[in-house]
Amino acid sequence: NLSDTLKKLKITAVDKTEDSLEGCLDCLLQALTQNNIETSEKIQASGILQLFASLLTPQSSCTAKVANIIAEVAKNEFMRTPCVDAGLISPLVQLLNSKDQEVLLQTGRALGNVCYDSHSLQSQLINMGVIPTLVTLLGVHCHNAALTEMCLVAFGNLAELESSKEQFASTNIAEELVKLFKKQVEHDKREMIFEVLAPLAENDAIKLQLVEAGLVECLLEIVQEKVDSDKEDDVAELKTASDLMVLLLLGDESMQKLFEGGKGNVFQRVLSWIPSNNHQLQLAGALAIANFARNDGNCIHMVDSGIVENLMALLDRHVEDGNVTVQHAALSALRNLAIPVVNKAKMLSAGVTETVLKFLKSEMPPVQFKLLGTLRMLIDAQAEAAEQLGKNVKLVERLVEWCEAKDHAGVMGESNRLLSALIRHSKSKDVIKAIVQSGGIKHLVTMATSEHVIMQNEALVALALIAALELGTAEKDLESAKLVQILHRLLADERSAPEIKYNSMVLTCALIGSESLYKEVQDLAFLDVVSKLRSHENKSVAQQASLTEQRLAVES
Secondary structure, rough: OHHHHHHHHHHHHHHHHHHHHOOOOOHHHHHHOOOOHHHHHHHHOOOHHHHHHOOOOOOOOOOOOHHHHOOOOOOOOHHHHHHHHHHOOHHHHHHHHOOOHHHHHHHHHHHHHHHHOOOOHHHHHHHHHHHHHHHHHHHHOOOOHHHHHHHHHHHHHOOOOOHHHHEEEEEEEHHHHHHHHHHOOOHHHHHHHHHHHHHHOOOOOHHHHHHHHHHHHHHHHHHHHHHOOOOOOHHHHHHHHHHHHHHHHHHHHHHHHHHHOOOOHHHHHHHHOOOOOHHHHHHHHHHHHHHOOOOHHHHHHHHHHOOHHHHHHHHHHOOOOOOOOHHHHHHHHHHOOOHHHHHHHHHHHHHHHHHOOOOOOOOOOHHHHHHHHHHHHHHOOOOHHHHHHHOOOOHHHHHHHOEEEEEEEOHHHHHHHHHHHHHHHOOOOOHHHHHHHOOOOOHHHHHOOOHHHHHHHHHHHHHHHHHHHHHHHHHHHHHHHHHHHHHHHHHHHHOHHHHHHHHHHHHHHHHHOOHHHHHHHHHOOOOOOOOEEHHOOOHHHHHHHHHHHHHHHOOO
């Protein structure tokens, strides 16, 4: 009878007569096995939980059974708070220093179940120092499968919390996990370790520790083993291993260590993934290149060693009904490689723009976004390329269309920036005419009101070039886009950055050549706003205000 057992347990818990205590605990465990929920409710109602704290002592032979009962009742959500209120967490944490493997196993289960899904309780455990203790346990008891699994489950839960990363980084967790990983042959066991490695590898210090502990070699081995397999488990493991590899490359130190001046074994192996027939490896290879391409030195080395041609060949394989994630990754890599000035001309002459333009018809915003970014990087200060692209009517029409992609702010912003860049870098009348004819002017005017100063500036410089080179052609569009009213607002607004005020005045002066636009300037009393700016704290703004005031005064 459960009620009798609970009454007897109350008495024996106080007397601590081990034999009777053990018998009561066995009865309770049996009852929990038969009907966990009902038994847990009766345990809660009996008030016995409060006595459990005093039974959780290293000396007692019943400790493992008490911890086991706590682990069982805490499988029920309604029992977790009562366990915490009964003060069970602190004695359980103390027991993690026990030498008894059964005590350790049941204690770990109990803590895991009581704190399950509760970030505040898990944080409490972290503050009580369980992480270094568990890492030590993993090293000492690596031959005990059940204890190893308990540690891995605990790490998996705790690693989700940002506050745990610093503590993990101060232990030798990387070394222990890699050691354990090398011994595993079963898919399920490896998967458990992967589930701990992924959240830990988000921390840059741990990334480096994992690289130094030899995780990358293990991952490359898995890729080699599984690449030709169609088995579901193998396909999943290949994906996990290659994804983790890319994640390790997100840390600057770990990435540079693996790059080894472009001669590293890891770098070479990753390169060989790009021409593979496996989409997952193509994706991981392209993402890895994008991550290696995070500083100028690496980018220059990679372009010189022919990686651009590999990426172009990969993109060519994905033009018709291609894999969107591969397209996105390969374009990301090309965009990063195009950042150093010395790479632009080399990439242009390799035919990168022609390859990238094949994706103009893509309807996938992530691909559109990277395509735009790649083109913008390539034409930076490259007048000839900017002119060539700016005269490409299909491209300009697509840009104007994407400037209206209200659902995709990134695509909309990049389209505007590329339109402006085509004008700024080409300074070509033909490019301006193409943009006017495609209806792009209104978007550049709207861009001048962007919340990002850099975009406002790019728009104003492009509009000033339009006004200087093709004012007659663009006049009507500038009028209907209400450019003059916008300039007045930018100059009058105290929050406008100095460079915005400066470029707004330069543009205002350029508009004087148009009768209709100049009339709007006069009607809005620009002189009053500009004269106030003569005393602006920024010297360039103050000087431009004097010049603009003179121009406006002369004209009037």
